[in-house]
Amino acid sequence: MSDSTQIVLSGGTVHGVGPADVVIGDGVVAAVGPDLAAGARDGAVVLDATGCLVAPGLIDLLTDTGGPGQQERETPTAIRRAAAAGGYTSMLVTSTAAAPIDSPAAVAERREVDAGPLAGALTVGHRNLELAPMRMMVEAGISWFTDGGVVVPSADLLRHALEYGTALGARFALRADLVDLGAGGVMHEGVWSSRLGLPGRPEAAEVLGVQRLLALVELTGARVHVHTLSSPAAVQLVAQARRTGLAVTADVGINHLLFSDEDCAGYDPCHRFEPPLRPAADREALRQAVLDGLVDAVVADHVPCTPQDKELPFDQAPPGCIGLETTLAALVDGCGMPLERAVDLLGNGPARVLGQQARAITVGAPADLVVIDPTAQWEVPHDGGHSCSSNTALVGRSLRSRVRHTVNGGRITLDDTTVTEGAR
Amino acid sequence: MTPPYGGVFVARSTVMDAAQVQRALTRISHEIIERNRGLEDVAVVALQTGGVEIARRIAHLLFEIDGVDVPVGTLDVALYRDDIGLRPVMPEAATDIPVDLTGKVVVLVDDVLFTGRTIRAALDALTDFGRPRAVQLAVVIDRGHRELPIRPDYVGKNLPTRRDEVVDVNPEGVLLGEMRK
């Protein structure tokens, strides 16, 4: 199918507009209005959107797409297919310790497989010893730098990274943590870590980490996005800092809105996360904070792991779960978030963090769209879906709300829940 | 009586009343003394739990008749059954054999003899307590349906039964009935 094929999304409700059809051609929205299917060109593809919400495509921040040498965990094809199935039309791909994007050469290598914008490493190999060559990487087109989830322990090094990058116009996506408080902990320190006999990390580690980061932001003037906050206290600190004028944004991972530390009982390493799952009361407060608009975005926090990784003892298994395919349904059905709010938190919220304009579905807008059926019930498959990895804590769970169609850059990547995105 | 699957015992008829049981035990006691030409070297071992009260009464009768206090032990064969894992099996009661059984004539006592598997298990267990010179078996009721070549030496009464029937020996006598869930 070529980009010039006309696509009509027919019979749905357009986010921000109301009941309307959407016509897509040449990679952009060509028309929005009622009953447009009848007037469609010959050869136009009509996608049924009856009963559905038509919204801007979802955007994920700091997705772990595997990378060079990581084919066992994730391949470029699989990640694109998983994204299509989950309604994602764009991702800020993260550098990780396993596949660091820490030089112009690494940037070029990664660009061959990952289409979206890339977040480069703050330090070489994420070893947190020396800064990555930020200037050369900015020249190679990188505008975001990240710690890849490996928080920089040295306040001095972090400060220098923020100063150096800010002078180049770069922005930063970082986790907030004080790594030497509760070092060795594998879950939240509290009632459940005591019962399960697992070393824990106190919530204070994240709170102190956020305080440290915010102080450095104030010191350096850096533009920082705080990634995957888990504690309501930390969210309040960031919101407070924003009110005083600091250029910080924050996101929360879907897993911290879904699960609590009690879910670690059973010792399934699919419940091991960084930051760790918090108590149920914290989770409720976090959901409320998200509803109240204190958080800019919700992210899938997609981390593929091999079965061997997750068959290790809980305290040895790497943290994280895949999430691209399930995040929307989990946010709506699992967390009780209204659909219109959810698509904002997963779509325009991340867009604003990335410095983009909020996307409206109007004539001329890029055709990155998702069609969501809020009533469709589906079961999370045991193989995890289209990702190469199957490490999801939602296996077998029945969820209400499903992405029916995804259009990416004017091309259909998901057609009636079937992925049509092939290898490029 | 060890009901295999649980339930409540419902009696249908009385096979022996208390007086008849007592006369049978007296006769059995005389037979034990006669057969063994006295009670020297005799030890009574009761099978838990059905044989315990019977064994106590026999030991008492033996003392009344012959003036000899035979040693009495108890044996729970749960750990020797050949159907472990096939039916609920729990060693409910104590095994207490107060003397070395080597060279002794052991009189095993149980209330009802049925398939013979309990007695087989008991014979197995007895070897862990020494090497008896001989083992004899005394039961109040032999209800048939043997699955192994086991036969009693002393019997209170032979009682033909259907497999699904249940025999209950208690202080009031012997009842025949069935299990109702």
Place this chain on the structure above:
Amino acid sequence: MTAAFEPQGPRHLLSLEDIGPDAITEILRLTDRFVEVNERSIPRVPALRGKTIATCFFEDSTRTRMSFETAAKRLSAEVLNFSAGSSSLSKGESLRDTIETIGAMGVDAFVVRHRSSGVPEQISRWVGEGVSVLNGGDGWHSHPTQGLLDAYTLVEHLHGGAGTGHRLDGVRIGIVGDVRHSRVARSDVTAFAAMGAQVTLIAPSTLLPASLEGWPVEVTHDFDAILPDLDVIALLRVQRERLADGLLPTMQDYVEGYGLDARRADLMGQGTVIIHPGPVVRGIEVTSEVLETHPRVLVQRQVANGVAVRMAVLFWLLGSGVDIT
């Protein structure tokens, strides 16, 4: 007797919290039977003949493994031993692959010890239908047979056995030492509380769990104050590693506050007993003097009862066909 009966026995023993107080009581009652077996000149019954039990000790412990092995053999089961120390457990192989390889040899039960909490529970999800997993000690979490044998030893000391009605109601037990890192402590707390005892944890705050919410215990940091009121002192090991972790200033500091020496032994009440899971580090949790001369150190009984308790547990899992939980 038809084959229609499906054994409804318990499948795994992962922690005492899982099985509940009724099952704990039942296992202790069952232990009496096996104490009697162990006192015979030939301490053996054919109860588990034909069953194969694999001990998988990813964390070495000769004493505990031998106790399980003895228990299995006295039940006439076959025993396969795998331990990290003997390199029969390959370091490169994944946990699951190891278990599945051993399971393919036809194993009815795994006894698992691992330094990471939760491994026996993870393994229980991978074993075949009808295969039991028995936790031989996992990380800081649980050591169910130790809790059971400690409770049994106390009940035996008080009542002569664990028959019906023999419990620890009102018995005041102090658990002293590194509770935070102790699976024995957690299992002891559950077992003692199930038998009605009053349990107090006695340790410096850095050696207590982060949260004791929901635990059926009192807590104190003052050993001397509570010592005269205790009926039982349950000592735990304190490892030197805790110094490196910064949890204790010096061992001497710990011993000053919590070591059971002659001075503290004099403060003990009449009839108070001492138990310890072993191996004892003399001079730390208790002095050689107290260990050797105090009349009511029950360590030997604990070891003997350990075999009987493990026989009871193995029989309960593999032989009894009874669902007690």
